[in-house]
Amino acid sequence: MDRSKNIFFKLHIDFPLLIALLLLCGLGLLVLYSASDQHIDVVIRQATRIGLGLTGMLFIAQIPMRTLLWWAPWLFGLGLLMLVAVIFMGYTGKGAQRWLDLKFIKFQPSEIMKIAVPMMVAWHLNDKPTPPSFRNVMVGLIMIAIPAGLIAEQPDLGTAILIAASGFYVLFLSGLRWRLIIAAGLAVMAVAPLLWYAMKDYQKQRVLTLFDPEKDPLGAGYHIIQSKIAVGSGGLFGKGWLNGTQSQLGFLPERTTDFIFAVFCEEFGFLGVLALIALYTFVILRCLYMAKESQGTFARLVAGSLALTFFTYVFVNMGMVTGQLPVVGVPLPLISYGGTSLVTMLLGFGLIMSAFTHRQLMSG
Amino acid sequence: MSRLILKNLRRESQIFAHRLIVAVIFMAVLFGFLAYRLADLQIAQHEHFTTRSKENRVKVLPIPPPRGLIFSRDGVLLAENIPVFSLEVVPEQAGNIDELIVKIDSLIGLDNDEIQRFKKEVKRKRKFEKIPIKFKLSEDQIARFSVNQYRFPGVEVATRLVRHYPYGKDFVHMLGYVGRINEKEEKRLDKANYSATTHIGKTGIEKSYEPQLHGQVGYQQVEINAQGRILQVLKREPPLPGHDLYLTIDTKLQSLAAEALGERNGAVVAIDPNTGAVLAMVSYPAYDPNWFVNGISADRYQLLSQSPDRPLFNRALQGQYPPGSTIKPFLAMAGLFFDIRDAHDQTFCPGWFSLPGGTHRYRCWKKAGHGGVDLKRSIVESCDVYYYELANDLGIDRIHDYLKGFGFGKISGVDLSGEAQGLLPSRQWKLKTRETSWYPGETLITGIGQGYMLTTPFQLASATATLSMYGKRVVPRLVGQTEDPATGKSGDLLSELPKEVVKGEEEDWQLVIQAMRDVVLGQRGTARKLGAGAFYEFAGKTGTSQVFGLKQAEEDNMAKEDIPEHLKDHALFIAFAPVKNPVIAVAVVIEHGGSGGRTAGPVARKLLDYYMKNQ
Structure with a gap:
């Protein structure tokens, strides 16, 4: 063919x-x-x-991938800046501060991150050996955690988790070692109760409602x-x-x-x-x-x-x-x-x- | 360097491919789980959710039955249901009430009364009930609201049947009125049958015939949307309308009575002695029942309830007056019945009476005295001394026992709620309520219808009817017939009435009735002017009852016109016609009317004239 x-x-x-x-x-x-x-x-x-x-x-x-590779850190940086901006001058809709009003368009910076986060992590791993070393995985996790944390603060837990997932998928596909995955899974299960306390009331309500x-x-x-x-x-x-x-x-x-x-x-x-x-x-x-x-x-x-x-x-x-x-x-x-x-x-x-x-x- | 990268790349794409396989398996599991859940919801639990979906959209709504109509005996429609366009609000859905009022006011205008009434209704309404905020919308108002409907969730234009009384105040004291169901009433009502009903009879016939007038609720199965708006009717079980009522009232006689009474506070009651049918019942002043149907404004209610003339008060049925001399024919019957007197026994009237051993002089209205008085003359000329002595001879307990038979001192059982029972005193009564013994002097003044004794105009009319029938007594009725509009079947209420008898010899009845005839038709009758020119024979008795307070001596020293209006005596008159086989009995009470013969009598005569000519 x-x-x-x-x-x-x-x-x-x-x-x-x-x-x-x-x-x-x-x-x-x-x-x-x-x-x-x-x-x-x-x-x-x-x-x-x-x-x-x-x-x-x-x-x-x-656009060829080379160009997109070059864009990745800039896009990610821009996204981060806007997420910070949302905190200070965001527009509140439906109880959460997610929107940035750029006069001509109302904009959710978290949307950029849906693409920028996997691109950034992939950019980071692009020239690293496979499977990624522990240090490189940690750097990748930080790249995921910062935007995910900012978005969770808005609060938009759903989007934060999905963005974190998209970053995690990059690590996973790059050959992240299974033992690290299992360790991370255990860690998440250990932290889950703490997460419950960090959730806002309406979020807890949604989880409870699910059960009954x-x-x-x-x-x-x-x-x-x-x-x-x-x-x-x-x-x-x-x-x-x-x-x-x-x-x-x-x-x-x-x-x-x-x-x-x-x-x-x-x-x-x-x-x-x-x-x-x-x-x-x-x-x-x-x-x-x-x-x-x-x-x-x-x-x-x-x-x-x-x-x-x-x-x-x-x-x-x-x-x-x-x-x-x-x-x-x-x-x-x-x-x-x-x-x-x-x-x-x-x-x-x-x-x-x-x-x-x-x-x-x-x-x- | 280049070799190293190439090697890495191969390894990398191998790892990548492996990871993709893991991911695909992972996704397959999750999608499989999802498909399983969907199959569970859509296939296994399909029926359950179909039912719930139907419950969502299909509601069973009650349909209120149209309230029965009320007609007079001569077929005049006295209470009807008219369709009215109103603006209705479900407060739970409409948001802030004060803002809503401002918004509606600026759109179609609301007056103060409407706002007040609406706020009052909102406070005591039932849950999710529609409360009308404005009635009788004009076409222009409907159009203006419809254009702006989207701005008003929970507000809509509704057509409903509203009770209307075309003759307003003319019949209010018998018809009563309907009003919105309040919380207290809601508790005792049949929840199912009243589920769509907003109004209930509050007073009068509307109240006492509520079960017949209401009818049976209907149902419709409708499809609604999430906002509760009806989209289509799926099934319908029509309501059964309430029964129509035919009153015994003759509207012409009624308006004649109202006209004759004029603007004098008082009451007129006319009864057919043969059937107990109430032919007319007027109480003045009155009020317009239509004010109450959709809630009366606080201002207007205050005006009505605080008026010294008490228009809300039904004098005919609830007004309690000393019967005065109108009681005399009944006492005469008691005297004859207990053989204390016969037709020829004479009592000497020197103008006063004193108890044996007593010093107090009980005076006759005729200061000079009547001289020797027999029973007939005692009625015709209304001699007080005759009745002081008769009462004294009878004793209060025999008076009580015999007069009870005429319906004094107790509820007549007429089909109208709120009847006052009057007061027929006895030794026992006094001991129970006043905790003192009975004094002989009290018996004397009972003999002339003063003292403790109280009767309602209705009781007087009914007792007169009984007397005219030689003691045959029928419980009076206002509703003669009911008719089921669905089947056309009618029920005759008059023929089922219980009948009682007051004992007495026929010639005794004849004697007393003859005496009453002479009151109006005899040469010396106290109301002989009244009988002039009558084309039929009738009988009557005047009465004057003291209001209170004025001592006999004071009254004697005052010219009649100097007595203040509110201290003037009440004028009473009872009558029936014709003397043989009577067809109408009348009682008239005019508050502070002075002389019974001169003020109350002519009112009765007008009724008799009309009725005798037209019946």
């Missing part, structure tokens, strides 16, 4: 991935139309963002209960597009954003869900394949980490909607309504495409 002759390859586009992403986005718009009480303007706004994100993705894909949502059916448990009712009542075949009573009659909260998966489950049923998971699985496996085929430590690690992060988002959101995980504002990638995370996500795919398509033929 001669990829160099493939027209898409020359344009630094991965055709199978692009098709899968378009399918997901299209499906997302379809569900959004239903979830938004058939407001076509909401769908158009989201479609515009998808267009913007896809353009950004294709643009990033054109019926305790406060109209308060904290309302989201989970209504979401489970939507999912469960969907059944095998679903109630049909635009026919979900939970979503159409407004019983399901946050149904265009974090809980859009419940709308999908209600209207398309278990079979629909399996198809959706299959589509996501294809995207993830394709990205992992592309990561494996990429050249250079940095490219591979960044691409692989971003693919695993993508999986994490999908899993956490679906786990949350089905009542397996606490409610931590994580959107369903490419389907939930909302611009920032969608664009970041697509830019990430741009990185993966760049890693896959910018290859010099190696001698020998």
